[in-house]
Amino acid sequence: MIAEYREKPGKTMSLTKEGGASLADVAKLANVSQATASKALNAKIDVSQATRARVEDAARELGYVPNTLARGLMNGRTGTVGVITSDLDGRFALPILMGVEDALGSDKVFAFLCDARGDDVREQTLLNALIQRRVEGVIIVGNQTDLRPSLGRDLGLPIVYAYAMSEDPEDVSVTVDNYQVGQIAAQHLIYSGRRRIAHISGEAPHSAARKRLEGIVDTLAENKMELVGTPLFGDWSEGWGRAATAMVLDRDEPIDAILCGSDQIARGALDTLRERGIDVPGQIAVMGVDNWTLLAANSRPSLTTVDLNLERLGRTAAQRLYDPDFSSNAGIEYLPCSVVIRDSTIPRL
Amino acid sequence: MIAEYREKPGKTMSLTKEGGASLADVAKLANVSQATASKALNAKIDVSQATRARVEDAARELGYVPNTLARGLMNGRTGTVGVITSDLDGRFALPILMGVEDALGSDKVFAFLCDARGDDVREQTLLNALIQRRVEGVIIVGNQTDLRPSLGRDLGLPIVYAYAMSEDPEDVSVTVDNYQVGQIAAQHLIYSGRRRIAHISGEAPHSAARKRLEGIVDTLAENKMELVGTPLFGDWSEGWGRAATAMVLDRDEPIDAILCGSDQIARGALDTLRERGIDVPGQIAVMGVDNWTLLAANSRPSLTTVDLNLERLGRTAAQRLYDPDFSSNAGIEYLPCSVVIRDSTIPRL
C-alpha cells in the first residue's frame, strides 16, 4: 500500500542496518568491550568512573540511541503496554490513557493507544499486533459500562478491561460504580434542598442507566422520598434531553430538580428550561453525569455533574496489570465517582 | 513505581523467556530446521506443501506467536509508527490517527498514539521512547494550526508535523488550509443568499483566526461585499460566542448571517439568537467551523459548518512519512476543507 522509507542518498552514516550507531560502535570508539560499554551506559556499579565517562562521550559523539527492542529480547521486558479503545471521540479513552501513564511512571513503561473503532475484528487484529510486539499488558477500554465479550484467558500476558467489563468473571475488569453515581447525585440534590426530583436518562438497556437509577431510587427512599413521575429513558443526546424535559414539564407535576443521566441530556434540559423561562437553579436544579468539561463548564448556568474519575480508573487498571498476583483481581471492581458542583444546582452567592 | 508482572505459579508453559513458544520450538516439533520453519510460516515460495503444513500444524499446536521485535532486529523494520499528540480531548488527534491507520493499511503497519499533554519535555521523552523502540516514523499532531518548534532534523527517522506545522522549513508539515476554509464558508453564505455577514472568531494570535478572516474578506471582496462591522476576536468558546453575538446584534447594523470561527462559538451564537427571538436561519444564518459532530449535529438548528477533513490530513501525513523521497516534501502542505450543510444556513424545505 505504501512504499518503503529510504534515507536520503546523501547522508550515509549507516553504521548499522538502521542507520544509527550501535553499542558495538560505541564500544569500539571508547576502546572497551561491548559488555563494558553496556554496563557503563546502564549505570551499573562495576565500571570505573574513567571508562564510564569515556563510553558516555563516545555514545554522545556517535549519537547513540539504544535499541529497546534488542534489549527486550534479552531481558524479556519491552517497557510497553497497549491500550485498545473503541472510543471514537476519545472521551473515555484519553482520560483513562492519562491515568495509565501516570501509574506507569513516565520513564519506565510507555502506554500506546490504538483504536479499534468498535470493530471486533479490528480489535482482535490490534491485540495480536500488540502481543507480537510483546507488550507487557493490554488495557481494553470500552465506551459504555456494559459487559463485553472476553478476549480470552491464556494470551500469555495480562489484560485488564476498563470501563466496559468482561463477561468472563476470571478476567479482571475495573469500571465505574454507577450505583454510587446515582447515590451521590441524589444526595447532592437532597442536601441542596431539592425534594421533587425527576429523572431523565439515556438508553434503558445500558447498565449505566439502570444502575444509576437504582442508586437514585434507593437514596431517595432512605430520605423518605421518591422520584416524581416515571424516569424517562431515551438516548444520551441533547435532543432527547430537550424533548424529555418538555415532557416532564408538561406532566404538570411540580418539580424542583431534574437529574439527568448525562451532561448531554442535561444540556438539552437546560435549553428547554431556558426556553420556557424557568430559572435554573432558582426554580429547578439541573444535574448531569460525566463532567465532560466542554459541555458542563460552558453551559449557562454551568452544570453540576458527576465526575467519573476516569483518570483514576486508568491508574487502577495499570496497577492491576502489574499486580504481581494478577489473577487475584479477577472479577469486576467498581470505582467511586464524585460530584462536581457548579451553578446549575446551587444559586450563586 | 510498580511491581513486575509474573505468571501465575501454576501454569509453567515457559518454553521461552517470554512464556510462549519460539520458532525453535515449532521447528523442533515439526522436525525441520529453524530456517525452514521461518520460511514456511512467512509463506515464502521455496518450501514444499507438506513441510509447510507440518510447520503450520506445529505452530498452531504450540500457540506460536511470532516475535515481531526479533524479526525487526534482522530486517530493520518494526511495522510501527508513532503518533504524538498534545490534544487533550482528542478532537484533532483521533480523526488524524484514523486517517493514518487507513493509509498504513491494517495489517502491515500499526499506529500507536501517545499523549504529550502539551508538555514539551514529555513530548521529547515520548519521541525518544519511540525512537528507541525503532518506530519507522513519527507524526506530531498539534492542537492548533500555528508554527511550533521543530524537534530536530537528523533523528534517523522521518517525522511529519500534522495540523500544527514546524518552524523549520526543512521539516515536512501538513495542515489545514485556513484561507480556503474562510473562502468556502463565505462562498456558501453568499450562494445561499446572504449579503450582510458578520464574523466572530477565536483568539486573534492564532493563524487559524487570521487566515480564515483573510479568506472571508477576499471572497467577499470578489463579490463586491465586505464584512458588516469589525470582526470580533475572543476565544474559541461558547461563552465568547454568546457575548460576541450580543455585541454584534447591539451594533444595530442589520445582518443576515454570522460566520463563526468555530462550532463552539457558533453554538454560543445560536443561544443568544434564540434568546432574542431571532429565527435561524430565517432571519440570520449561522455557520461554524470544525464539524465537531457532538456540537454541530446536536444544536438547534443543526449547524452548517466546515469539515476540516482531519482523516484525510492523517492519511496524507502517513503517506508523506513513507514517501521514498521523503525530504522532497519539505515545507508546509495545506489541505483543502469542505462545507457540511445543515439547517442553520438554509431553511428546510
Place this chain on the structure above:
DNA sequence: CTGAAAGCGCTTACAG
C-alpha cells in the same frame, strides 16, 4: 526443497 551458519543489537553470567 532443506539446513548450518552468521548476524541483527543488546545483556548477562562467568572468568580473569
Place this chain on the structure above:
DNA sequence: CTGAAAGCGCTTACAG
C-alpha cells in the same frame, strides 16, 4: 574493574 562468550528470537544469504 574488564572482556570473551553465549544467547534472546528471528531472518537471510549460502551451500547442498
